[in-house]
Amino acid sequence: MQKLDKKTLLGIRDQLGSYAWDDTEIDELVDPKLGIITGFQELLEQLEYLRRIDLGSTPPAGDISDA
Amino acid sequence: MSAQLAFASIGELSRRLQTRDLSAAQLLEVYAERIGRYADTSKAFISLDLGGARRKADTADRNLDNGLPLTGIPYACKDLFDVAGQITTAGSKVLQDNTAHSDADAIRNMNQAGAICIGKNNLHEFAYGATGENIIYGTAPNPYDHSRLAGGSSSGSAAAVGFGLCAAALGTDTGGSVRAPAALCGLVGFKPTFGRISTAGVIPYSWTLDHVGTLTRNAQDAATLFKALLPTAHDIPQVALRGQVIGIPEGFFFTRCDREILDSIDLLMKFLRTAGAVLKPVSMPSMEHTRSVSLTVQMPEALSFHNRYLEQRGHLYSQDFRAGLALGQCLLAEQYIRAKRFIETYRRDMAVIFAGVDALLTPATPVIAPAIGAVEVSVDGIPEPAGNAITRYTSFFNMSGHPAITLPCGMHSAGLPMAAQLIGRHHGDEQLLGLVRQIETDYDFTLPLPDLA
Numbered sequence: 001m002q003k004l005d006k007k008t009l010l011g012i013r014d015q016l017g018s019y020a021w022d023d024t025e026i027d028e029l030v031d032p033k034l035g036i037i038t039g040f041q042e043l044l045e046q047l048e049y050l051r052r053i054d055l056g057s058t059p060p061a062g063d064i065s066d067a
Numbered sequence: 068m069s070a071q072l073a074f075a076s077i078g079e080l081s082r083r084l085q086t087r088d089l090s091a092a093q094l095l096e097v098y099a100e101r102i103g104r105y106a107d108t109s110k111a112f113i114s115l116d117l118g119g120a121r122r123k124a125d126t127a128d129r130n131l132d133n134g135l136p137l138t139g140i141p142y143a144c145k146d147l148f149d150v151a152g153q154i155t156t157a158g159s160k161v162l163q164d165n166t167a168h169s170d171a172d173a174i175r176n177m178n179q180a181g182a183i184c185i186g187k188n189n190l191h192e193f194a195y196g197a198t199g200e201n202i203i204y205g206t207a208p209n210p211y212d213h214s215r216l217a218g219g220s221s222s223g224s225a226a227a228v229g230f231g232l233c234a235a236a237l238g239t240d241t242g243g244s245v246r247a248p249a250a251l252c253g254l255v256g257f258k259p260t261f262g263r264i265s266t267a268g269v270i271p272y273s274w275t276l277d278h279v280g281t282l283t284r285n286a287q288d289a290a291t292l293f294k295a296l297l298p299t300a301h302d303i304p305q306v307a308l309r310g311q312v313i314g315i316p317e318g319f320f321f322t323r324c325d326r327e328i329l330d331s332i333d334l335l336m337k338f339l340r341t342a343g344a345v346l347k348p349v350s351m352p353s354m355e356h357t358r359s360v361s362l363t364v365q366m367p368e369a370l371s372f373h374n375r376y377l378e379q380r381g382h383l384y385s386q387d388f389r390a391g392l393a394l395g396q397c398l399l400a401e402q403y404i405r406a407k408r409f410i411e412t413y414r415r416d417m418a419v420i421f422a423g424v425d426a427l428l429t430p431a432t433p434v435i436a437p438a439i440g441a442v443e444v445s446v447d448g449i450p451e452p453a454g455n456a457i458t459r460y461t462s463f464f465n466m467s468g469h470p471a472i473t474l475p476c477g478m479h480s481a482g483l484p485m486a487a488q489l490i491g492r493h494h495g496d497e498q499l500l501g502l503v504r505q506i507e508t509d510y511d512f513t514l515p516l517p518d519l520a
Contacts, residue, residue: 006473009397014475018396019370019377025082025393040394046359047402050409060407061414063470064261 001048004041006030069097073231074516076139077288080234084131084139091139091183092128095120098141098185102232105519108213110205111226113146115186123183130181137295138181139367143227144237145220145271147194150174153463158190158201160383161376163439171268173237175297180295185233194239194272195369195388197219197454198245202385206439210252210482210517215436218248218457221282225252228282230519235283235292241272242361243461246473250431250486251457253475253514255503257281257289259496261468264296266323271372272363275407276465285512286474286503293500306501308509309343313489314424319354320460323446324433331477331485332430339428339508347424348374352416356376356409357463358455363406363492364466366395410466421482421492426502429460431473431486460488470496472503475512484514 009026012018027033029040072080072094083089099117106112109161120141127139148154149167156162174184189204191197199222202204207222209215210229217225221238225248228236238245240258249256266277281292290303315321331458336346370392373384381389420427434444434456443450451459464471471490473512481487489506491499 005488012397019381019392020376021389021393021396025390028390029393029397040397043359043362043394046356047363047398047405050356050359051402055405055408055412058408058411058415060404061410061466061468062495064414 001045004030004044069100070516072097073101074284075234076284077137077234077291080120080140081136081138087131091124091131092121094139095124095141095183095185100222101230102186105230105232108208108519109210109226109230109232110189110207111223111230111232112186113158113189113204113223114153116150116153117185120183120185127181127183133181135181136291137177139183140181140235141183141185141233142177142187142235142237143186143224143233144174144184145190145224145239147190147239147270148174148237149151149188150184150187153187155187155270157194157494158192158204158369159385160203161380167268168256169268172265173269176296176298177237182295188221188236191220191222192335192385193270193369194220194244194371194386195391197457199223199248200439208439209436209483210519212436214438215483216453218251218253218436220244221248224282225249225254228252228254228284229517232348235281235288238280238282239266239269240280241276241365241443242465243458245278245282246461246471246488247432247457249282250473250475250488251436251484253484253517255283255286255289255472255474257283257293257472257500258465258470259293259297260470260494261465263494263496271368273368275364275368276361278465280434286472286500286507289472290500290504293496299345301495301497303504304501306498306505308339308502308505311344311426312424313339313344313346314349314420314427315346316351316427316429317348319351320429323449323451324430325435325446325479327479328430328433328485332428332487335476335487335510336428339506342509343350349420349424349427351420352413354463357413357466360406360409361462361466363398363402364410366391367398367403409517413463413467417469417505426499427490429488429490431460431488432457433459435479435481435483435485469493470499472499474503474507475514478514505516
């Protein structure tokens with residue numbers, strides 16, 4: 001998986017019907033400097049790891065029934 | 068005298084009200100005076116309704132024999148709960164004019180149990196964060212050390228009970244936001260099984276993880292509030308400690324934890340063994356990716372709710388919450404669904420564990436209350452964002468949906484409370500409360516009152 005770059009996020013913002021996030025917020029996601037979001041790249045890498053785990057037919061979590 | 072009342076349990080206050088040793092109006096004035104005295108220090112309240120509370124206290128005094136469990140008991144709620152006719156700010160500029168037209172289900176049930184809502188508590192903006200820091204309403208401090216955090220996101224709720232400004236408080240818990248601040252402030256924090264207490268009328272943060280919970284002075288009061296919030300709940304049973312099988316999770320929940328907190332849990336385990344409980348090591352699901360799974364669910368759900376405000380009021384959000392929402396925008400739908408499927412696997416793994424134990428025991432937090440303004444804390448030389456550390460042992464059980472309760476288990480040499488966490492089976496809330504109530508009866512959890520002078 002390639003490292004996330006700003007162009008990708010600008011594409012999401014401008015081409016996929018997103019709220020118009022400021023450039024500074026996009027910058028923070030790609031290259032955190034303010035310490036607000038410190039691990040988006042790391043999160044994406046963990047999600048990529050989780051993507052490779054076969055969950056079979058496990059459904060998404062729903063309500064918790066009283067068995 | 069007033070300090071004794073201010074820090075009395077609901078059980079004690081109810082007894083005094085019933086014997087006419089105390090009137091509801093007198094009790095309310097004790098809290099009202101303290102709220103005024105500690106308003107600047109505690110930063111516990113965003114808004115108050117003392118006029119309405121006084122009218123309700125007068126009514127309560129004429130109806131002390133009505134048989135309701137909370138008649139005349141003043142409480143507060145995190146400012147995410149709608150109270151009819153009052154503004155629900157969620158601790159944000161975004162909702163400064165958001166007047167509620169009806170009560171949240173939880174508020175309605177508290178009212179019907181006779182309790183009196185006196186005001187709405189400060190919080191981390193929209194419950195986004197475990198430190199409770201709020202640039203608009205200030206950061207609620209820890210009652211035991213005002214240079215330390217009360218913890219969040221139900222920071223004002225913890226401060227309100229911890230400073231003796233009300234008898235109990237309602238909060239919400241998405242990753243530990245009731246249990247963690249309760250633990251840091253020497254209180255009992257309880258979140259029931261996911262979905263048992265209605266969240267209708269509560270501003271959501273993450274529908275998959277949000278729970279309504281309670282902050283009280285002891286487990287008996289938590290049981291009383293649980294019954295009030297869920298009138299269809301079963302009676303809280305008497306639970307004998309002898310024969311209870313208590314699972315002790317291996318690894319994650321006992322690593323990178325303050326040594327004194329671990330020692331306090333050791334003492335509790337020794338007590339449980341002596342009382343006849345069986346302590347059984349259990350292997351939990353891997354915790355390596357659980358924070359990522361939780362975040363991947365939280366942020367798209369938060370964004371989905373806040374989309375209704377972003378276009379017109381996006382500039383009113385704090386910078387950190389906007390950045391979190393932006394992250395939610397950039398996750399893929401399949402990543403969100405996959406995270407929810409991992410949550411289902413956690414629940415299935417936990418069902419296997421709970422087939423062999425009655426409850427689990429962990430520390431509530433790996434650290435005592437961090438200093439206000441601390442970005443990171445360090446345990447065993449490893450730095451960690453303060454908010455992550457505060458909720459490291461609690462957030463998994465929002466995903467698994469199990470009932471969980473934190474209770475004080477001693478004072479740290481730094482003069483701050485330490486706490487344990489017990490987790491029960493799905494829909495075993497009553498059993499868990501009965502167990503903890505028995506532990507509380509037999510084991511001396513008494514903490515010194517905070518020195519607020």
